[in-house]
Amino acid sequence: MNQSYRTYLEKNRDAHLSELREFLSIPSISALSAHKSDIKRTAEWLVNALQAAGLENVQIISTEGNPIVYADWMHAENDVTALIYGHYDVQPVDPLELWQTPPFEPDIRDGKIYARGATDDKGQVFMHIKAVEALLKTEGKLPVNVKFCIEGEEEVGSPNLEPFVEKHKDMLAADVLVISDTPMLEKGKPAICYGLRGLCAMQIDVKGANGDLHSGIYGGGIANPLHALSEILASFHDKNGKVAIEGFYDKVKPLTKEERQAFRDLKYDEEALKKELGVNELYGEEGFNFLERTWARPTLEINGMYGGFQGEGIKTVLPSEAHAKISCRLVADQDPAEIQDLIERHVHKHTPPGVQVSLTRMDSGRPFQMPYNHPVIQAAMRAYEKAYNATPALTRMGGSIPIVEGFSRLLNIPVVLMGFGLPGENFHAPNEHFHLENFDKGMITICEYWGELSQIKQ
Amino acid sequence: MNQSYRTYLEKNRDAHLSELREFLSIPSISALSAHKSDIKRTAEWLVNALQAAGLENVQIISTEGNPIVYADWMHAENDVTALIYGHYDVQPVDPLELWQTPPFEPDIRDGKIYARGATDDKGQVFMHIKAVEALLKTEGKLPVNVKFCIEGEEEVGSPNLEPFVEKHKDMLAADVLVISDTPMLEKGKPAICYGLRGLCAMQIDVKGANGDLHSGIYGGGIANPLHALSEILASFHDKNGKVAIEGFYDKVKPLTKEERQAFRDLKYDEEALKKELGVNELYGEEGFNFLERTWARPTLEINGMYGGFQGEGIKTVLPSEAHAKISCRLVADQDPAEIQDLIERHVHKHTPPGVQVSLTRMDSGRPFQMPYNHPVIQAAMRAYEKAYNATPALTRMGGSIPIVEGFSRLLNIPVVLMGFGLPGENFHAPNEHFHLENFDKGMITICEYWGELSQIKQ
Numbered sequence A, B: 001m002n003q004s005y006r007t008y009l010e011k012n013r014d015a016h017l018s019e020l021r022e023f024l025s026i027p028s029i030s031a032l033s034a035h036k037s038d039i040k041r042t043a044e045w046l047v048n049a050l051q052a053a054g055l056e057n058v059q060i061i062s063t064e065g066n067p068i069v070y071a072d073w074m075h076a077e078n079d080v081t082a083l084i085y086g087h088y089d090v091q092p093v094d095p096l097e098l099w100q101t102p103p104f105e106p107d108i109r110d111g112k113i114y115a116r117g118a119t120d121d122k123g124q125v126f127m128h129i130k131a132v133e134a135l136l137k138t139e140g141k142l143p144v145n146v147k148f149c150i151e152g153e154e155e156v157g158s159p160n161l162e163p164f165v166e167k168h169k170d171m172l173a174a175d176v177l178v179i180s181d182t183p184m185l186e187k188g189k190p191a192i193c194y195g196l197r198g199l200c201a202m203q204i205d206v207k208g209a210n211g212d213l214h215s216g217i218y219g220g221g222i223a224n225p226l227h228a229l230s231e232i233l234a235s236f237h238d239k240n241g242k243v244a245i246e247g248f249y250d251k252v253k254p255l256t257k258e259e260r261q262a263f264r265d266l267k268y269d270e271e272a273l274k275k276e277l278g279v280n281e282l283y284g285e286e287g288f289n290f291l292e293r294t295w296a297r298p299t300l301e302i303n304g305m306y307g308g309f310q311g312e313g314i315k316t317v318l319p320s321e322a323h324a325k326i327s328c329r330l331v332a333d334q335d336p337a338e339i340q341d342l343i344e345r346h347v348h349k350h351t352p353p354g355v356q357v358s359l360t361r362m363d364s365g366r367p368f369q370m371p372y373n374h375p376v377i378q379a380a381m382r383a384y385e386k387a388y389n390a391t392p393a394l395t396r397m398g399g400s401i402p403i404v405e406g407f408s409r410l411l412n413i414p415v416v417l418m419g420f421g422l423p424g425e426n427f428h429a430p431n432e433h434f435h436l437e438n439f440d441k442g443m444i445t446i447c448e449y450w451g452e453l454s455q456i457k458q
Helices: A004-011 A013-024 A033-053 A122-139 A161-167 A225-234 A257-265 A270-277 A290-296 A336-349 A375-388 A402-411 A436-455 B004-011 B013-024 B033-053 B122-139 B161-167 B225-234 B257-265 B270-277 B290-296 B336-349 B375-388 B402-411 B436-455
Strands: A056-061 A068-073 A081-087 A107-109 A112-114 A145-151 A176-179 A191-196 A198-207 A299-308 A321-330 A356-365 A393-397 A415-418 A433-435 B056-061 B068-073 B081-087 B107-109 B112-114 B145-151 B176-179 B191-196 B198-207 B299-308 B321-330 B356-365 B393-397 B415-417 B433-435
Touching: A004 A013, A004 A122, A004 A436, A013 A033, A013 A112, A013 A122, A033 A056, A033 A068, A033 A122, A081 A122, A081 A402, A112 A436, A122 A145, A122 A436, A161 A402, A176 A402, A191 A375, A198 A225, A198 A336, A198 A402, A225 A299, A225 A321, A225 B225, A225 B299, A257 A290, A290 A393, A299 B225, A321 A336, A321 A356, A336 A356, A356 A402, A375 A415, A375 A436, A402 A415, A415 A436, A433 A436, B004 B013, B004 B122, B004 B436, B013 B033, B013 B112, B013 B122, B033 B056, B033 B068, B033 B122, B081 B122, B081 B402, B112 B436, B122 B145, B122 B436, B161 B402, B176 B402, B191 B375, B191 B415, B198 B225, B198 B336, B198 B402, B225 B299, B225 B321, B257 B290, B290 B393, B321 B336, B321 B356, B336 B356, B356 B402, B375 B415, B375 B436, B402 B415, B433 B436
Parallel strands: A081 A145, A081 A176, A176 A415, A191 A393, B081 B145, B081 B176, B176 B415, B191 B393
Antiparallel strands: A056 A068, A068 A145, A107 A112, A112 A433, A191 A415, A198 A321, A198 A356, A299 A321, A299 B299, B056 B068, B068 B145, B107 B112, B112 B433, B198 B321, B198 B356, B299 B321
16 A cells, blocks of 8 residues: 555644644533533534545534534445544543643643543544545545544433434445544554443342331341342352353353463453452452453443441331342343343342332443454454554453444444554543554554455455 | 329329420430530429429439439338339430421320320339329328439430449349330230340441442452442341351240240231231241241341442442441340351351451340249239239330340349330320320329339248
């Protein structure tokens, strides 16, 4: 591939950084309605940037929430089309006093740009625009067709994205979805994430008598909802840290030998993690190490539980209610609704006498997993090697990004999670920043990726 | 026994009731420091009432908290001495808006006197004073020696009573302690309580990582303190509702055949209880019914538990801490400190890996149990029969009144719990009241008791 785009990026670096500062200085906080007009301004800013880069059909499409910005360039010589997803909204900035420089006054120091959204995700959206611009300005064309879909509600759970994708399937049709919103392994070690855990959450409410009772007068003679809840919660796991819900693991894709070896090759430092978290030992499902447990095995966690007296000292009350919030992280091919069914059955089976239990289904998202030897991922690996001179790690993530699976399912396309942020860059926290080293190498990776992608056999 | 005291009580009923109103109108709330001067006024009021009744050595004895009022009459022909314990302090009155008439403006309606303290315990203290007065005014003497010890901190846990008793053992020396602060079984059915459960409370704190973690990134790979706590709490009981702590029942005095039959003879209505509490079934230790479970068997209850997210919806957090407050009700001859030792050992044994657990000992009080065939109780039964024309039930109570055991142990004397309140009289709640029927019959019972007591063989 012609490397003149590199010269373009080098020559225009200062101009690009000052454009990026402009982009980052608009406080596009989606969680706070006071920033509605900033959201609008950011979408408009993107329209200009996309048009200036040479993209076409640039438009702001309204949704029931914040608008989505669309653009494309569809004149490639082959018929491979990449869809780039990103988001222009950012997290709130509290606590403001912990920021060394104001979150919306981008500051470059020590080779990093500090601002809310620097890494998550405005910085990385900007890189995709500039990569396209560099190719178009130097070659006059791109090796593949590209489409941009940049939303403004990712930080509030993307409530309007799936309906949007469903409605605009034709417009968004592509051969691969590229998202730059996941972390690298560490400095100098890029990573391609091929799996995300899904999620399903539930609330468990246990009810005993119709009011709190005196534990002296009634204690021992009537069921205590806190006991009942403890029994239910304790029944979720067996002694080996496995989830004890019947059928829970039935659809879990086992880790392959190859994957386990690849995870081991990452030489994850469990000792350092213990130190960082201040624990004497790690704990989880028997037979798996930390990376396997958090990347590739499903879990059930209690996120909260409460009932009865929480003040200082003691109150000899026999409470009438007890509550817990639980959530499962799921892996392919577990189905959130099926797992919720299994949990419901388990809870009813393990509810001791004398109390009523009710369950409420809350958030859910399917797990996502790509075959890591898929051609679009192999192409990405080659692109990374050219930019970073290093083989990217093939990783999974323990967290959930439900839109990834939604996009993939609705458009029936593979996904490449090609993120350039570093783990310590404080996304969602004060002093968010982005390493400019990855700003530079990331744009090269993207340009090379379009080249590699144009070579793969469909 | 000469019955002229009855005429005296009848003739002076109105005067006594208006004195009682005066006593009840002083807001002697011990929990609120704003009422310090009311406490003092109440003690002074008692001094006058005791002197007017013909008692001697009447004095206010200061403690580190509220003062204790003492009085005696020691001229009986035999050498039997009864010590009467009561308290002149009352509970707070919130929520005030639920009172039909103001709590400190006593109102008589439907044969009941409404006021804070009417039944708990000013009304019953007053009855003891007037019973003595009736006998002294009509006979010029009492059948036994009596001592009064009336404290002002019962509603805040009597923190200064045991030190006081310890210090004044000689002054308080007696053959029997009489307390009128427990309920009758129901209207027309008096009861003598011969057993009270003890208490020991603990807090359990479970600590995992040094901060809350993202359940996606760490979930499944590090111990969750909420899980650990649930397991600990669930381990406290076996499947049959028995406490599963090793050694817990070792010192429990078994119920005798006779007692179980006596409990059954009370024909306690478990169906009515279920309806009242809104539960489908009662629950507790296998092999025992509700009265046995709550009166005569020890328990372990979770009074509160909390950790993690408690708000609306879900937060996928892996919390760093979990907490529970537990308390045991104990029966003779369990020792609170020993039980706390056993709990501590059990908790450490059942703490799963990956978390730190710490225990804090809180309130404790020993159980109390009298042999129900003790002469001082048999004498009380005869007195009740004369006043109520009904055999009093021999009952136990599930609650704890730690001072009962303390008095009994320190002075080495039997205790007769001779209460005249009814279960529905709202002690500790708005619209506290006292049935005047039991005001009248109670004073007769007391007078007859002094007569019966003078007959028993030492």
